[in-house]
Amino acid sequence: MNTKLATSRIRTGQWADIIKDCKRSGLKVDDYCAQHGLSRNAYFYWLRKVKETALTQSGFVEVRQQVELSSCYPSPKLTASVNEVVLGIDENTPMDLLANVIKVLKNA
Structure with a gap:
């Protein structure tokens, strides 16, 4: 492991500790x-850097996409x-089903 990568990991770990301490406080x-x-x-x-590192290390990447479903389903009545x-x-x-979905969304 090169020095720059090791330093980056140490620094990110220190930042993560500060963020955790803040949350716990x-x-x-x-x-x-x-x-x-x-x-x-x-x-x-x-x-932001701690989150980016966590996403990179986990292999997951945040994807934001607006999906238009109108072409897949018939137009609703309401x-x-x-x-x-x-x-x-x-x-x-x-x-x-509708009542349960609305109840969940109100509490989300």
Whole structure:
């Protein structure tokens, strides 16, 4: 392992420890940073870098994509929007399924 990679891993580990400590403290990020003499910008930079490293090491990559389903399914008779989710409802939608989906979305 080269020196640059080893240094990067050590630094990322230190940042991860700080982020975990902040979470465990129960303090808001601004309060935690003030108490520990840290820059808020540095904290969020570290948080981003730790997340990027975790995603890279796990082999997972965050993908954000808007999917348009209208071409796959017939047009619904009614649409209901709960939070940021839009439900397409027609006469074949089981009412118990609809009620459970809405309950879950309200609590999400």
